[in-house]
Amino acid sequence: DTEVTQTPKHLVMGMTNKKSLKCEQHMGHRAMYWYKQKAKKPPELMFVYSYEKLSINESVPSRFSPECPNSSLLNLHLHALQPEDSALYLCASRDLTGYEQYFGPGTRLTVT
Amino acid sequence: GESVGLHLPTLSVQEGDNSIINCAYSNSASDYFIWYKQESGKGPQFIIDIRSNMDKRQGQRVTVLLNKTVKHLSLQIAATQPGDSAVYFCAENIGNSGYALNFGKGTSLLVTP
Numbered sequence: 001d002t003e004v005t006q007t008p009k010h011l012v013m014g015m016t017n018k019k020s021l022k023c024e025q026h027m028g029h030r031a032m033y034w035y036k037q038k039a040k041k042p043p044e045l046m047f048v049y050s051y052e053k054l055s056i057n058e059s060v061p062s063r064f065s066p067e068c069p070n071s072s073l074l075n076l077h078l079h080a081l082q083p084e085d086s087a088l089y090l091c092a093s094r095d096l097t098g099y100e101q102y103f104g105p106g107t108r109l110t111v112t
Numbered sequence: 113g114e115s116v117g118l119h120l121p122t123l124s125v126q127e128g129d130n131s132i133i134n135c136a137y138s139n140s141a142s143d144y145f146i147w148y149k150q151e152s153g154k155g156p157q158f159i160i161d162i163r164s165n166m167d168k169r170q171g172q173r174v175t176v177l178l179n180k181t182v183k184h185l186s187l188q189i190a191a192t193q194p195g196d197s198a199v200y201f202c203a204e205n206i207g208n209s210g211y212a213l214n215f216g217k218g219t220s221l222l223v224t225p
Contacts, residue, residue, distance in 0.1 A: 004155075031211060042201050042215035043156065056212055090155050099144045099205050101213060103155035 004104035006091050012110045015081060021107045023074040023091030032074040033101060034066055035090040043090055049074060050096070081111045124222045131189040133219045135202035138183060144205040146213065147176060147187045151198045159187070159200075189221075197223045 004025045013019050023032065031050050035043035048056035049068040063085075065077040074091055088108050092101040125131045137145075143164045148156035162169045162176045162185075169176050175188040185202050199220050203213040 033212075040218075042203075042218050044215075045212050048212055092155075094211065096211075099211060099213075100146060100158055100161060102158070103148075105153075105155045 004091055004093055004102050006089075006104035006107050008107060009105070010108045010110075012112060013078065013081065014112055015083070017081075018077070018079045020078065021076040021089055021091075021109075023076075023093075023104055024072055025093040025102070025104075026072055027093060027095070027102065028071075029093035029095050029102070030071060031094040031096055032068060033092040033094070034074070034076050035092065036085075037088040037090055037106070047076075078109075081109075083111050086110045121217065122220045122222070124224060125192050127192060127194060127223055127225050129192055131187075131192045131196070131221060131223075133187045133189075133200050133202075133221065135185040135187075135216050136183060137185065137202075137204050137216075139204065139206050139214075140180075140183065142204040142206050145176070145178060145185050146203045146205075147174075148201045148203065148215075149196075149198045150201065150218075156201060192221075192223050194223045194225065197221055 007022045033048050034046040036046055037043045045058050046060045047066045052068045063080050067075040086109055088106040090106045091104040094101045146161040147159040149159050150156045160171045160174050160176045162178050167178050173190045177186045189196055199218045201218045202216040205213055
């Protein structure tokens with residue numbers, strides 16, 4: 001299984017809502033990533049988990065809260081988002097013996 | 113992402129022609145480079161990678177060239193097909209960055225019949 005899956009595919013939420021994005025991989029990768037991608041822009045790194053521990057937080061606002069409950073799952077909890085947070089949220093994973101990151105299809109988030 | 117950039121934001125080629133997508137980087141500590149293809153509505157898909165101790169690597173219909181002297185990276189696609197139409201991103205791993213990739217701005221490749 002060389003796939004990274006993400007749910008939901010699409011999410012519309014209001015500014016007062018709480019929602020979560022989920023990411024799963026069964027490749028045994030011990031590094032997992034969250035990226036944010038705006039239209040016609042490259043992915044921007046948000047968080048990196050290594051061995052289920054947060055290793056990089058790229059100064060992301062606290063309304064985004066990542067969680068890595070085990071080596072296969074990565075969540076991104078969302079609360080009190082702003083319309084400018086609307087974007088494609090990408091999850092990726094990596095085998096720590098290499099550099100290549102495998103990306104999921106993303107969750108298209110719209111904040112109203 | 114400012115240290116990795118692309119010379120051409122859009123590229124239009126005819127089916128069957130060869131395509132060349134260029135990328136410049138500024139950090140000489142970069143030790144690994146990767147090209148991704150992203151189709152509309154999908155996540156980035158790995159195409160080919162190269163380590164800094166190499167200057168060329170070939171895959172199926174794709175070749176990546178690395179010129180460390182001028183800090184330049186290129187992706188060559190042979191016999192471009194309509195299915196190659198997508199946005200192409202180069203990305204670099206900077207040593208000691210915790211294996212976080214720094215993405216370039218992207219080039220949109222349009223293949224016309």
